[in-house]
Amino acid sequence: MNVAEQILKILEEVGVTQIWGVTGDALNTFTDALQGDDSKIKWNAVRHEENGAFAAGAEAQITNNLAVCAGTVGPGTLHLINGLYNAKKERVPVLAISGQVARVNMGTNYFQEVGLTKIFDDVCAYQAVIRSAEEAPRVVLRAIQIALEQNAVVRIEVPVDIATEDAAGGHFIHPVVRSHAVLIPSDTDIDTIALVINSAKKVTIFAGAGCADCKDQVLQLSEKLNAPITHTLRSSDIFHTNDKNVVGMTGLIGNPSGYHAVMQADVLLMLGTDFPYTNFLPDDCTIIQIDKRLENIGNRAKVTHGVHGDCGASLTKLLAKVNAKEDSRFVGHLVEKYVEWKKHKNNPETFDIDTKPIHPQLFIQEIDKQASDDACFTVDVGESAIWLAHHLSFKGNRKLQGSFNHGTMSVGFPAAMGIQSVNPGRQVWAIVGDGAFGMCMNDFITAVRYNWPVKILVYNNSQLGFVKIEEEQSGYAFTDKALKLTNPNFAEYAKLCGGDGIRVEDAKDIPKAIEMAIKSDKPFIIDAVTNPGELSLPPHITLEEAWGFGKSKTKEILLAVKGEKAQKKNLMDELKGLLHKI
Incomplete structure (x- = not known):
């Protein structure tokens, strides 16, 4: 078994079934290893590496598993970068395999040599530059672990001479750990925002993709508070047009009821969204933001109260703390306008x-x-x-x-x-x-x-x-x-x-x-x-x-x-x- 075959075996163990790429040079060892009938990984030969990276990102998002794309040496790997940026910003786990010139030629401005580490530093959460057969399994597994845990893009770089070397470092190989941990917010934070919500007359829920696993809790909270739900485009397949109290979207491609729900609220409850268009967010109301990514809180608007936690875990606690609101005029008016807008459209x-x-x-x-x-x-x-x-x-x-x-x-x-x-x-x-x-x-x-x-x-x-x-x-x-x-x-x-x-x-x-x-x-x-x-x-x-x-x-x-x-x-x-x- 050579290093390329060892890497493919590790990928098989985490459920990878295909690789998107254009072969050549340093990748030929990989494609050769995939020729046998016993190979569990398929090579999808695209005509442009960028398309392969886009496809890999979509695969990762639909399967919720690691997807892989590949480009050889400098030019082929550079073609991947835009697709990988899309995967990064959609927060899906993608691993890019980069071929590289032989070690003896590195640093000599060799044919097709590119300093890939510098170029990919912004897009990748981790880059495993393999310098010996011995370290290959250790850094490859580290890359996979980071990609799956952080829903991030990672890259492994394999010089052509290392790819063909006999595999080593087998004692480093271990099962990849998949986290099922949930970030639960503190009772103090939940008590604080519950008091704010209970004192408000008009509450609007602005829900993003972070609500994918807690749609039921969002709908329950909306019904209890008589709160309209505005959602992002990305979360359109979570909150359907016919779900109770959903009033559409805001933003450039939004609709009037979605826009006014956000802009006319006393309290705006932002759930799992890093909605970027600040001109479609209010600057004169109380904003509560719940997100498991702390860096998102206050990133787009002046947030009055931030809660660091998983949206589902946060809403489970919050539902028990908020009082039901009887006045349905705010949500009723917006729902009526949303129905009229849909009928016209x-x-x-x-x-x-x-x-x-x-x-x-x-x-x-x-x-x-x-x-x-x-x-x-x-x-x-x-x-x-x-x-x-x-x-x-x-x-x-x-x-x-x-x-x-x-x-x-x-x-x-x-x-x-x-x-x-x-x-x-x-x-x-x-x-x-x-x-x-x-x-x-x-x-x-x-x-x-x-x-x-x-x-x-x-x-x-x-x-x-x-x-x-x-x-x-x-x-x-x-x-x-x-x-x-x-x-x-x-x-x-x-x-x-x-x-x-x-x-x-x-x-x-x-x-x-x-x-x-x-x-x-x-x-x-x-x-x-x-x-x-x-x-x-x-x-x-x-x-x-x-x-x-x-x-x-x-x-x-x-x-x-x-x-x-x-x-x-x-x-x-x-x-x-x-x-x-x-």
Whole structure:
């Protein structure tokens, strides 16, 4: 047994079943070891390491276990870094295997040599740079332990000459310990916040992903306090739209009831969230924050009372201390407004289905109707996230993944591959924009190779739509040269790669397209030709944003009058999007 084989054996013992990567140089010893029929680990050969890292992060999140990706020597490992940053910020355990040049060549500016330790210092919680066969099992196990305990990214670096050496250090090998410890807050902290809550008239619960294991307690507390629940996008698959007292989201892609629930409360109870947008948090009310990560408390807003503890353990104690509130006017009003908002957003009669290009909302509305109740959805950043957040209901056991903290483009499709690879019979949807899909579409052929029947909705509006919104809010005119995209027929591309797809240019064809995608046993692309001028407004518009938008429209009108065809088309597309909302 050589060092590479020993490392793979250790990974097998912690339940690793696959590695995402592009082989070469220092990794060839690993892929050679995986050739035998008795190997329990599969090599998923992606076309770009970044996609492999995105897929590994999604796998780790859906399985709650260590996932592994790999890149060889300098360039291959560097390609991993953006996907690993996403895993870091989503707090999932991912281990990256890095090949490295032989020890004799280190420090000589050798071909493909890169100082990887410095580069990966920020993204990794631990880096195991293997300097001898003897130390390999010790540092590899340490890396695995840290990744699983801290839900963190770690890296092991294996010089090519060490990978082929005879394995040693077997006396260091031990079972990996998995912690089931729960951080229980002190009675003093719970008594303090209970007094504050009992004296308040209007309490709002703002719940994040840290509530994944305590949804029932959150709902119980909400009912006892007559408190509305606003949630983050990442926790949309925890708190469903039809759960009692849920009033939606705040933030740029939130809704009015979610926004007002947070901003009009006497006491805001933040549970397991590090929501980053401070302009959507109040600065004139009492804020209580409960989080097991102490560094999160007070990180985004002026917190009056912080509680260091697991959300579930904290709420179990708090439920016994708070008094029931009889006044339901605050929550009742917000729930009523939320119901009205949902009805307006999802009423097909508000759309002129003959309008071309198609209103993008119609696709998500139809997917919501036809997708299974245990479907997994991945979403890219940009406008695709807006349509998903506003028109997809998370019912049953539906799950959601995306780049909610790192905010990177091109995560949606490779994340869908990561989920599908470990859930072959589950319905998996990637909701992506044309700009994001264009960055990672080379790995569609990887999905074909491994028979992963992911369903990909590509919003094809031939521009970087969310960047356009950002520009206009800042007062800039639409810049066609920077925002315009030249796209292929994505459905034909799917077929060329050996998958399947359909291009949809008429609204009446949407239901059939969704049905075809669901029935397909191949990777399937819906090329959704949609209106680039569709407007989506935040739940609250500041004077600065209104002024910026007004400046932008004035500039665009003047440029259109001067004869710029791109500006005229942009204004006409926006008019089409606006008319169906009136």
